[in-house]
Amino acid sequence: MFRAVRCGPDDVIVTRGAQQAFDLIARAVIEPGAVVAVEDPGYPPARRLFESLGADVVPVPVDAEGVVVASLPPGARLVYVTPSHQFPLGTTMSLRRRLELIAWCERHDALVIEDDYDSEFRFTERPLDPLQSLDRTGRVVYVGSFSKTMHPALRLGFVVAPEALRDGLAAARLVTDWHGDPVLEEAMATFIERGELARHLRRTRRRYRQRHDTLVAAVESHLGEWFEPLPAGAGLHIAARLRPGVELRLEEAARAAAREGVAVNTLAEMSASASGPAGLALGYGLVSEEDIAEGLRVLARCVRASRQ
Ligand SMILES: Cc1ncc(COP(=O)(O)O)c(C=O)c1O
Numbered sequence: 001m002f003r004a005v006r007c008g009p010d011d012v013i014v015t016r017g018a019q020q021a022f023d024l025i026a027r028a029v030i031e032p033g034a035v036v037a038v039e040d041p042g043y044p045p046a047r048r049l050f051e052s053l054g055a056d057v058v059p060v061p062v063d064a065e066g067v068v069v070a071s072l073p074p075g076a077r078l079v080y081v082t083p084s085h086q087f088p089l090g091t092t093m094s095l096r097r098r099l100e101l102i103a104w105c106e107r108h109d110a111l112v113i114e115d116d117y118d119s120e121f122r123f124t125e126r127p128l129d130p131l132q133s134l135d136r137t138g139r140v141v142y143v144g145s146f147s148k149t150m151h152p153a154l155r156l157g158f159v160v161a162p163e164a165l166r167d168g169l170a171a172a173r174l175v176t177d178w179h180g181d182p183v184l185e186e187a188m189a190t191f192i193e194r195g196e197l198a199r200h201l202r203r204t205r206r207r208y209r210q211r212h213d214t215l216v217a218a219v220e221s222h223l224g225e226w227f228e229p230l231p232a233g234a235g236l237h238i239a240a241r242l243r244p245g246v247e248l249r250l251e252e253a254a255r256a257a258a259r260e261g262v263a264v265n266t267l268a269e270m271s272a273s274a275s276g277p278a279g280l281a282l283g284y285g286l287v288s289e290e291d292i293a294e295g296l297r298v299l300a301r302c303v304r305a306s307r308q
Helices: 017-029 044-052 095-108 163-176 182-193 196-223 250-259 289-305
Strands: 012-015 035-040 056-063 078-081 111-115 140-145 157-160 227-230 237-242 279-283
Touching: 012 017, 012 163, 017 044, 017 078, 017 111, 017 140, 017 157, 017 163, 035 044, 044 056, 044 078, 078 095, 095 111, 182 196, 196 227, 196 237, 196 289, 250 279, 250 289
Parallel strands: 035 056, 035 078, 078 111, 111 140
Antiparallel strands: 012 157, 140 157, 227 237, 237 279
């Protein structure tokens, strides 16, 4: 509806969140030992899921344009990416990189999972076309979620898969949970048909944009000495990168802040390799605009105490 995904109603498979979508896709596509490429830093639940199904998961670095296609392992069967809003760094994959990724998948007979988990909250002008709509040869499996737009406890997401994958997804579903929750799906369909989701998004998009801008400004004023905020064009979190030469015990700072009720994640928690960027991911989905400055004051105190 918001993302220019090319599909009709019959092309959409409703799942129990994005996580079940990843599970069904992986079951349909990979055998134990198959190579799956994931962004690094990236979304740990996806990486762990592929590992739990026996995949050989290979982390691939991300730069300012998105996943570095030149670093993809040639044998990868599946590539997992977050092009609209890289998790956790927040960058948007460039059009050039999108085209390069699709071409790579065609050359290497691989599929790509496009995890579009939060782009309904896009604050910039027109978003770039999703990989799914650029794909002409059935390489892209598009995954959406209602966890950010509505609530994670709903466990509602969806997949738009290339024709060739649909039987495999149906078979995977049959051996896992047979079907989703029809009552919940019907309720959500009615909510969407009545225009309530669109209304809800218009309202919340404005609110989240204000929180995003307030948080970026608060990071600059309270943490700017140590961190550079990476403003995001979408979503419900930003990343703040440690400035070159700054030495902090970030895990210790994050633990101390959590004890005072301020929950942040380190980028290291989301990296599969030790060479990933150092910094923090700061969410603003659950914090009111008024509480952001106070939260950042607490965090700044914990960061100061963790200096090496
Ligand atoms: C990168 C990423 N993908 C997907 C999701 C949503 O997952 P699910 O729909 O399984 O709740 C999230 C939510 O936090 C996320 O951060």
